[in-house]
Amino acid sequence: MVKFPALAFLVVAVTACDPYWGFRVQVKSPTGQPIADAPVEMACVRREPKIVKTNASGEAQLGGMGSTYPPECTVKVAKDGYAEQQFTFDEACGGDRKNCKTKSREIQLQAPAPAAPAE
Numbered sequence: 722m723v724k725f726p727a728l729a730f731l732v733v734a735v736t737a738c739d740p741y742w743g744f745r746v747q748v749k750s751p752t753g754q755p756i757a758d759a760p761v762e763m764a765c766v767r768r769e770p771k772i773v774k775t776n777a778s779g780e781a782q783l784g785g786m787g788s789t790y791p792p793e794c795t796v797k798v799a800k801d802g803y804a805e806q807q808f809t810f811d812e813a814c815g816g817d818r819k820n821c822k823t824k825s826r827e828i829q830l831q832a833p834a835p836a837a838p839a840e
Contacts, residue, residue, distance in 0.1 A: 740788035744810070745825040748779045748798055755779025756800055756830060765794035790818045796826075803830035
Protein backbone atom coordinates (compact mmCIF):
# COMPACT_ATOMS: atom_id res chain seq x y z
CA MET A 722 0.00 0.00 0.00
CA VAL A 723 1.51 3.33 -1.13
CA LYS A 724 0.65 6.41 0.96
CA PHE A 725 2.76 9.00 -0.85
CA PRO A 726 -0.09 10.46 -2.99
CA ALA A 727 -2.11 11.21 0.16
CA LEU A 728 0.91 12.83 1.80
CA ALA A 729 1.62 14.90 -1.33
CA PHE A 730 -2.02 16.07 -1.37
CA LEU A 731 -1.80 17.07 2.29
CA VAL A 732 1.40 19.09 1.68
CA VAL A 733 -0.19 20.88 -1.29
CA ALA A 734 -3.41 21.54 0.62
CA VAL A 735 -1.59 23.02 3.63
CA THR A 736 0.75 25.26 1.60
CA ALA A 737 -2.13 26.41 -0.63
CA CYS A 738 -3.62 28.14 2.42
CA ASP A 739 -0.66 30.48 2.91
CA PRO A 740 -1.59 34.08 2.04
CA TYR A 741 -0.06 35.47 -1.13
CA TRP A 742 -0.28 39.00 -2.51
CA GLY A 743 -0.04 39.91 -6.17
CA PHE A 744 0.32 43.19 -8.03
CA ARG A 745 0.25 43.75 -11.81
CA VAL A 746 2.17 46.57 -13.46
CA GLN A 747 1.17 47.64 -16.99
CA VAL A 748 3.85 49.69 -18.79
CA LYS A 749 2.93 51.85 -21.79
CA SER A 750 4.65 54.33 -24.09
CA PRO A 751 3.64 58.01 -24.22
CA THR A 752 1.25 57.06 -27.06
CA GLY A 753 -0.33 54.23 -25.03
CA GLN A 754 1.43 51.31 -26.71
CA PRO A 755 2.61 48.41 -24.50
CA ILE A 756 6.34 48.37 -23.77
CA ALA A 757 7.89 44.90 -23.73
CA ASP A 758 11.07 43.93 -21.85
CA ALA A 759 10.93 46.90 -19.47
CA PRO A 760 12.62 46.02 -16.16
CA VAL A 761 10.29 46.39 -13.17
CA GLU A 762 12.28 46.37 -9.93
CA MET A 763 10.81 45.99 -6.46
CA ALA A 764 13.33 47.14 -3.84
CA CYS A 765 12.36 46.73 -0.19
CA VAL A 766 14.22 47.51 3.02
CA ARG A 767 16.01 44.41 4.36
CA ARG A 768 15.14 42.29 1.30
CA GLU A 769 16.88 41.38 -1.91
CA PRO A 770 15.55 43.39 -4.88
CA LYS A 771 13.32 41.50 -7.27
CA ILE A 772 13.43 42.34 -10.97
CA VAL A 773 10.95 41.10 -13.56
CA LYS A 774 10.51 42.21 -17.16
CA THR A 775 7.31 43.12 -18.91
CA ASN A 776 5.90 40.71 -21.47
CA ALA A 777 4.83 41.55 -25.04
CA SER A 778 1.63 43.11 -23.62
CA GLY A 779 3.69 45.40 -21.37
CA GLU A 780 2.63 43.54 -18.21
CA ALA A 781 4.72 42.36 -15.28
CA GLN A 782 3.54 40.57 -12.15
CA LEU A 783 4.99 41.12 -8.67
CA GLY A 784 4.03 38.94 -5.73
CA GLY A 785 5.08 37.35 -2.50
CA MET A 786 4.05 35.67 0.70
CA GLY A 787 1.86 37.60 3.11
CA SER A 788 -1.60 39.07 3.36
CA THR A 789 -0.57 42.68 2.64
CA TYR A 790 1.85 44.44 0.33
CA PRO A 791 5.29 44.68 1.94
CA PRO A 792 6.26 47.90 3.73
CA GLU A 793 9.05 50.22 2.70
CA CYS A 794 9.16 49.05 -0.92
CA THR A 795 9.74 51.09 -4.04
CA VAL A 796 8.73 49.79 -7.46
CA LYS A 797 10.81 51.29 -10.28
CA VAL A 798 10.14 51.01 -14.00
CA ALA A 799 12.91 51.89 -16.44
CA LYS A 800 13.48 51.44 -20.14
CA ASP A 801 16.14 52.90 -22.40
CA GLY A 802 14.84 56.05 -24.08
CA TYR A 803 12.30 56.82 -21.33
CA ALA A 804 12.39 58.59 -17.97
CA GLU A 805 12.36 56.22 -14.98
CA GLN A 806 9.18 56.18 -12.90
CA GLN A 807 8.64 54.80 -9.44
CA PHE A 808 5.96 54.36 -6.78
CA THR A 809 5.52 52.73 -3.39
CA PHE A 810 2.76 50.35 -2.32
CA ASP A 811 1.78 52.97 0.27
CA GLU A 812 1.17 55.45 -2.57
CA ALA A 813 -0.68 52.87 -4.67
CA CYS A 814 -2.92 52.05 -1.69
CA GLY A 815 -3.59 55.61 -0.56
CA GLY A 816 -1.55 55.05 2.60
CA ASP A 817 -3.51 51.95 3.75
CA ARG A 818 -1.67 48.80 2.65
CA LYS A 819 -3.59 46.64 5.16
CA ASN A 820 -6.99 47.31 3.57
CA CYS A 821 -5.75 47.96 0.03
CA LYS A 822 -8.03 46.94 -2.83
CA THR A 823 -5.62 48.11 -5.53
CA LYS A 824 -4.25 45.15 -7.51
CA SER A 825 -2.58 46.91 -10.43
CA ARG A 826 -1.00 50.11 -11.65
CA GLU A 827 -0.59 51.52 -15.15
CA ILE A 828 2.68 53.32 -15.80
CA GLN A 829 2.92 55.53 -18.86
CA LEU A 830 6.61 56.19 -19.44
CA GLN A 831 7.63 59.58 -20.79
CA ALA A 832 10.59 60.75 -22.82
CA PRO A 833 13.41 61.92 -20.57
CA ALA A 834 13.75 65.62 -19.87
CA PRO A 835 16.21 67.32 -22.22
CA ALA A 836 19.71 67.68 -20.81
CA ALA A 837 20.63 71.11 -19.50
CA PRO A 838 22.82 73.05 -21.91
CA ALA A 839 26.52 73.03 -21.09
CA GLU A 840 27.79 76.29 -19.72
